[in-house]
Amino acid sequence: MSAAKKSDLGVTPLSEDVSAWYNELVFKAELADRGPAKGTMVVRPYGYRIWELLQGELDRRFKETGHENAYFPLFIPESFLKREAEHVEGFAPELAVVTHGGGKELDEPLVVRPTSETVIGEMYSRWISSYRDLPVKINAWNNVVRWELRPRIFLRTTEFLWQEGHTAHATEAEAMEETLTMFGVYDEVARDVAAIPMVTGEKTPSERFAGAVRTYTIEGMMRDGKALQSGTSHYLGQNFAKAFDITFQDEANALQHVHTTSWGMSTRMIGGVILAHGDDAGLVLPPRLAPIQIVIVPIGRDEQGEATRARARELAAELEAAGVRVHVDDRDASPGFRFNDWELKGVPLRVELGPRDLEAGHVLVAHRVGEVDDKGRPVKQAVAMDAVAATLPGWLDAYHDALLERARAFRDEHTATVDDWEAFAAQVAVGFAHAFHCGDEACEDEIKSRTTATPRCIPTEGPEEEGACVHCARPSAYGKRVVFSRAY
RNA sequence: CGGGAUGUAGCGCAGCUUGGUUAGCGCGCCUCGUUCGGGACGAGGAGGUCGGCGGUUCGAAUCCGCCCAUCCCGACCA
Numbered sequence: 001m002s003a004a005k006k007s008d009l010g011v012t013p014l015s016e017d018v019s020a021w022y023n024e025l026v027f028k029a030e031l032a033d034r035g036p037a038k039g040t041m042v043v044r045p046y047g048y049r050i051w052e053l054l055q056g057e058l059d060r061r062f063k064e065t066g067h068e069n070a071y072f073p074l075f076i077p078e079s080f081l082k083r084e085a086e087h088v089e090g091f092a093p094e095l096a097v098v099t100h101g102g103g104k105e106l107d108e109p110l111v112v113r114p115t116s117e118t119v120i121g122e123m124y125s126r127w128i129s130s131y132r133d134l135p136v137k138i139n140a141w142n143n144v145v146r147w148e149l150r151p152r153i154f155l156r157t158t159e160f161l162w163q164e165g166h167t168a169h170a171t172e173a174e175a176m177e178e179t180l181t182m183f184g185v186y187d188e189v190a191r192d193v194a195a196i197p198m199v200t201g202e203k204t205p206s207e208r209f210a211g212a213v214r215t216y217t218i219e220g221m222m223r224d225g226k227a228l229q230s231g232t233s234h235y236l237g238q239n240f241a242k243a244f245d246i247t248f249q250d251e252a253n254a255l256q257h258v259h260t261t262s263w264g265m266s267t268r269m270i271g272g273v274i275l276a277h278g279d280d281a282g283l284v285l286p287p288r289l290a291p292i293q294i295v296i297v298p299i300g301r302d303e304q305g306e307a308t309r310a311r312a313r314e315l316a317a318e319l320e321a322a323g324v325r326v327h328v329d330d331r332d333a334s335p336g337f338r339f340n341d342w343e344l345k346g347v348p349l350r351v352e353l354g355p356r357d358l359e360a361g362h363v364l365v366a367h368r369v370g371e372v373d374d375k376g377r378p379v380k381q382a383v384a385m386d387a388v389a390a391t392l393p394g395w396l397d398a399y400h401d402a403l404l405e406r407a408r409a410f411r412d413e414h415t416a417t418v419d420d421w422e423a424f425a426a427q428v429a430v431g432f433a434h435a436f437h438c439g440d441e442a443c444e445d446e447i448k449s450r451t452t453a454t455p456r457c458i459p460t461e462g463p464e465e466e467g468a469c470v471h472c473a474r475p476s477a478y479g480k481r482v483v484f485s486r487a488y
Numbered sequence: 489c490g491g492g493a494u495g496u497a498g499c500g501c502a503g504c505u506u507g508g509u510u511a512g513c514g515c516g517c518c519u520c521g522u523u524c525g526g527g528a529c530g531a532g533g534a535g536g537u538c539g540g541c542g543g544u545u546c547g548a549a550u551c552c553g554c555c556c557a558u559c560c561c562g563a564c565c566a
Contacts, residue, residue: 019560023559027499038558093565094564094565115566146564146565146566147565148564148565149564149565150561150563150564150565155566156566160566209566229566230566231566264566265566266566268566269566297525299524299525301523302524304524332524333528334524334525334526334527334528335526336525336527337526337527337528338526338527339525339527340526340527341527354524355525356525357525364525375526377526380525
């Protein structure tokens with residue numbers, strides 16, 4: 001196999017061209033495909049399974065924190081959007097508007113929801129009249145449309161899937177508590193499910209959700225040092241309550257506006273998983289989101305092949321009984337091809353079962369990410385056949401921890417505290433920079449035009465301190481350093 | 489919308505400069521046979537409005553014009 005020929009297989013190395021790597025990987029790993037209309041995507045079964053697993057993890061936690069699912073309509077009267085001034089202004093450029101229906105021009109155009117604050121606000125105003133009706137805690141799983149000028153599969157498509165939680169509360173304190181609780185849920189899911197260590201914090205005013213009083217974000221670092229906003233939780237104050245007249249009578253019979261929150265995580269998170277963990281060989285999936293956690297590759301042909309395939313199916317049944325998502329790859333392809341194929345698809349553990357293993361009464365297990373030999377191939381560990389079902393589930397958990405640790409180390413290596421402009425510019429070119437900022441939007445804009453970096457958040461972690469703005473030297477705002485980086 | 493590039497088989501490309509039989513190559517796909525511990529091999533086969541429209545010409549994938557689409561880099565963004 002010549003070098004030239006080999007490069008036709010697999011994907012462009014991540015280390016060579018992140019953008020090409022990402023695109024090729026999405027297609028070759030059969031995660032998704034481009035839809036016929038610009039900016040749309042088809043999520044293929046392998047990619048959709050990842051989404052289902054993420055949904056399951058989120059949905060369970062939403063229910064545990066007292067939320068119920070409901071569904072709100074795709075079409076929103078255009079006038080609704082206009083009721084909240086900042087909200088319209090924020091979303092106007094990216095709206096898809098339906099002007100015709102049933103062959104006739106509509107009296108009032110319908111907006112395809114870019115998010116549902118407005119319809120939900122309208123409905124809440126109908127449903128809420130007393131403090132006894134509060135809180136209302138609803139989540140919706142749906143699709144939304146935001147017209148994108150530069151689409152990228154999973155990261156930025158015109159239509160995407162997500163969940164949007166919407167709650168209404170009697171007091172600011174309660175609504176803030178809700179906002180932070182869901183913020184914590186996102187951080188937890190990112191860490192414990194997706195194995196991505198997030199930088200958490202509050203958005204600066206310029207990066208805030210249109211119509212929010214406060215926006216909290218989890219920001220993950222991708223393999224190219226760029227940040228990916230992966231989930232946001234907003235305290236909306238009484239902005240939408242006032243725009244949609246969501247009022248209730250309190251215990252003292254006084255009429256008050258509710259305080260609302262909203263929070264969302266989307267299929268963008270799948271892009272985050274790809275970009276946070278992937279490597280030159282392809283996808284690296286965290287076990288809790290992996291459609292296939294363990295693949296068993298039987299080796300050999302004729303009678304030997306029959307024997308290893310039969311044993312592989314037995315092992316698969318045992319692993320399945322132990323709660324593992326397992327697949328037997330008995331395709332009529334060479335072992336080498338199958339190994340590479342599952343590595344491209346990011347399966348955490350591969351079990352090899354050949355005639356020699358059958359003889360020896362063990363299997364060989366290779367980790368997708370782990371120790372490698374001098375040829376760069378995974379070091380394979382022998383596991384006694386009858387210990388497989390008892391051993392490997394624990395290895396999946398350890399593997400999750402190892403991925404998380406690897407991502408954390410990578411992030412920390414690409415994060416620095418900087419105090420002068422030169423260091424700042426150099427740092428945002430490779431990762432995250434903790435720096436003082438004056439808080440002025442014009443100054444943010446200048447930083448952006450000079451470096452393409454933006455303030456990602458005012459981090460939850462980190463000491464309270466003051467200093468001179470890294471760009472204009474004016475006194476810092478926020479009482480803390482701000483995290484700046486390039487972002488998706 | 490501004491800047492750059494590209495449209496030829498499912499994917500990746502050559503051919504175009506200098507117009508000329510039947511438009512090629514690699515991968516993938518189908519059939520048969522051999523093959524199974526890191527991307528196997530042989531033989532046979534299917535698959536094309538050369539992005540679209542118009543022009544020049546005896547003749548256009550190739551030259552000219554217009555249009556369309558896609559990708560990359562910016563402005564907007566989960």
